[in-house]
Amino acid sequence: MKNLSRHIVQITTLLLLAGLQVQATTLKVCATCPNTSIRKAIALAKPGDSIVVDGGVYREGTIDIKKPISLIGLNNPVLDGQFKGEILNIRSSYVTVQGFTLKDVEVSYLSDNAAIRVAEASHVKVLNNKIENAFFGIYLQRADSCEVRGNVVHGQATTESGSGNAIHLWYCDDIRVQDNKVSGHRDGIYFEFATNSHIQGNLSQGNLRYGLHFMFSDGNVYMGNTFRQNGAGVAVMYTKNIVMQDNLFEDNWGAAAYGLLLKDISRSVIKNNTFKRNTAGIYLEGSSKLDVQKNNFENNGWAVRLLSNCEQDTFRLNNFVGNTFDVATNGNTVLNYFSGNYWDKYNGYDLNKDKTGDVPYRPVSLYSMLVERVPPSVMFMRSFIVDLMDQVERVLPSFIPERLVDANPSMKRI
Amino acid sequence: MKKKLNLLFALMGLLLLACEVAPQEIVYGQVNCAHCNMTVSDSRYGAELVSSKGKAFMFDSAECLAAYLIDNPEKKQDAAFVLVTDFAKPNTLIDVKNAAFLQSENLPSPMGLFLTAFADKNTAGQFQQKHKGRLLSWEEAVLAVQNDEKPF
Numbered sequence: 001m002k003n004l005s006r007h008i009v010q011i012t013t014l015l016l017l018a019g020l021q022v023q024a025t026t027l028k029v030c031a032t033c034p035n036t037s038i039r040k041a042i043a044l045a046k047p048g049d050s051i052v053v054d055g056g057v058y059r060e061g062t063i064d065i066k067k068p069i070s071l072i073g074l075n076n077p078v079l080d081g082q083f084k085g086e087i088l089n090i091r092s093s094y095v096t097v098q099g100f101t102l103k104d105v106e107v108s109y110l111s112d113n114a115a116i117r118v119a120e121a122s123h124v125k126v127l128n129n130k131i132e133n134a135f136f137g138i139y140l141q142r143a144d145s146c147e148v149r150g151n152v153v154h155g156q157a158t159t160e161s162g163s164g165n166a167i168h169l170w171y172c173d174d175i176r177v178q179d180n181k182v183s184g185h186r187d188g189i190y191f192e193f194a195t196n197s198h199i200q201g202n203l204s205q206g207n208l209r210y211g212l213h214f215m216f217s218d219g220n221v222y223m224g225n226t227f228r229q230n231g232a233g234v235a236v237m238y239t240k241n242i243v244m245q246d247n248l249f250e251d252n253w254g255a256a257a258y259g260l261l262l263k264d265i266s267r268s269v270i271k272n273n274t275f276k277r278n279t280a281g282i283y284l285e286g287s288s289k290l291d292v293q294k295n296n297f298e299n300n301g302w303a304v305r306l307l308s309n310c311e312q313d314t315f316r317l318n319n320f321v322g323n324t325f326d327v328a329t330n331g332n333t334v335l336n337y338f339s340g341n342y343w344d345k346y347n348g349y350d351l352n353k354d355k356t357g358d359v360p361y362r363p364v365s366l367y368s369m370l371v372e373r374v375p376p377s378v379m380f381m382r383s384f385i386v387d388l389m390d391q392v393e394r395v396l397p398s399f400i401p402e403r404l405v406d407a408n409p410s411m412k413r414i
Numbered sequence: 415m416k417k418k419l420n421l422l423f424a425l426m427g428l429l430l431l432a433c434e435v436a437p438q439e440i441v442y443g444q445v446n447c448a449h450c451n452m453t454v455s456d457s458r459y460g461a462e463l464v465s466s467k468g469k470a471f472m473f474d475s476a477e478c479l480a481a482y483l484i485d486n487p488e489k490k491q492d493a494a495f496v497l498v499t500d501f502a503k504p505n506t507l508i509d510v511k512n513a514a515f516l517q518s519e520n521l522p523s524p525m526g527l528f529l530t531a532f533a534d535k536n537t538a539g540q541f542q543q544k545h546k547g548r549l550l551s552w553e554e555a556v557l558a559v560q561n562d563e564k565p566f
Contacts, residue, residue: 109457109458109504159442159443160442160443160453161443161455161456161457161504170522186455192522192526208455209443209453215526216526231443231453232453256446261451263451285451
């Protein structure tokens with residue numbers, strides 16, 4: 001009996017929903033339609049309606065969306081901001097914006113103008129849009145359960161203070177940022193106080209400052225993203241419980257560029273990433289309880305720069321190939337753990353054939369200690385005397401941190 | 415000969431000038447914050463500390479400057495200039511003693527404490543009318559950083 005009443009309730013709900021579906025209408029906007037203005041269409045639309053915009057260029061200033069509707073672009077309609085204020089201002093939940101080109105958003109010192117702003121809303125979807133020449137691209141504030149997918153955000157910034165971020169999240173929760181391409185902005189993807197979010201398959205390259213930058217953003221997962229040729233690489237700080245997996249960090253060169261800069265990060269996993277041709281692959285400062293495993297460090301200046309204020313970080317099963325310095329540190333206290341990594345500079349032997357080197361490997365060279373203390377001494381790189389010093393130091397360690405050692409170096413690449 | 419001497423004096427004068435303890439321009443996008451290591455990039459928020467010997471430390475925000483002074487009290491004793499940027503006039507450095515700070519949830523600053531500096535109380539008051547929030551002196555702002563006080 002109880003079951004039956006539950007069924008009835010379910011069926012009635014379904015019927016009600018179906019009824020709602022029937023009521024939702026589609027409004028069309030195009031140059032030859034009765035309705036040629038997106039603003040007007042939005043004013044006419046009822047919650048749940050769809051507005052289909054077919055081609056054309058629309059110069060309607062800032063368009064506010066304050067009810068749950070879908071705004072869908074067909075045949076690449078263009079919303080031109082004409083460098084005045086913002087373009088789309090979404091202040092309702094359950095809004096979808098799809099398939100538009102938005103361009104020309106004003107640069108301002110006093111307000112962070114964005115092409116698409118989502119404020120105090122949930123379940124908003126921003127899909128497959130193209131944003132060109134905007135101050136900020138997609139800006140989410142106090143939003144949750146939203147999706148930003150398949151957008152291309154391209155800025156033409158030349159100075160950092162004259163440009164905003166491509167995708168900017170501020171006080172958000174449970175956001176999915178996926179398959180976007182961002183370039184030419186200050187930071188490609190910027191999170192501040194954005195938690196429990198999923199960032200996957202994005203390409204962030206050629207941004208002035210950071211490809212990815214987040215602060216105070218706990219519990220996020222970053223998977224399969226590419227960060228390439230950004231002014232200062234990727235910076236993540238003041239955060240705990242993050243997972244960074246299967247990402248590619250490459251070609252981040254410069255005096256202050258890092259593949260990945262970690263500052264005050266704790267209890268996080270960095271796994272299966274590739275760090276290629278960066279000034280410093282990973283730079284760690286004040287970071288603790290990190291599990292750094294199965295990453296590839298190839299052809300970096302420094303593979304890992306581990307400052308001595310880091311503790312309980314574990315580096316295992318990583319490959320270190322072709323780096324100028326494998327590990328550098330700035331002090332003698334070492335509270336971190338290295339094990340089972342592959343080091344191409346390891347010249348020990350494996351007599352018992354267990355695929356693990358019989359003598360430990362010390363990844364910090366004397367010369368790297370010297371460079372850390374006296375940066376100009378880098379000009380003696382690859383000189384005979386430096387090589388000699390390093391060899392002697394390896395045999396009789398006296399300056400390099402004694403405890404920074406991989407006791408089980410792998411003989412083969414992992 | 416005299417010309418040469420004059421030239422020499424002029425050069426020496428220039429050298430002396432070069433040694434002068436004075437604020438330096440913050441080159442946005444080029445320098446890193448001495449506290450958080452981020453690239454200093456927002457010209458409305460940069461801050462600077464100049465030691466008695468003329469060494470300049472740049473910061474991306476007043477919060478980082480305050481945090482740095484809290485962590486390094488000896489630097490505070492030794493400071494010749496402690497400067498923040500006037501929000502209303504980007505790229506202009508002002509002394510923290512004369513600055514007025516507005517902490518408003520409507521004005522996010524680079525390091526998440528919503529701290530914005532103005533050249534004087536009047537301007538800060540005008541912005542407060544628009545953006546709400548509370549006005550602070552530099553000492554109170556340092557305390558807010560120390561206690562990690564946010565406006566909400």
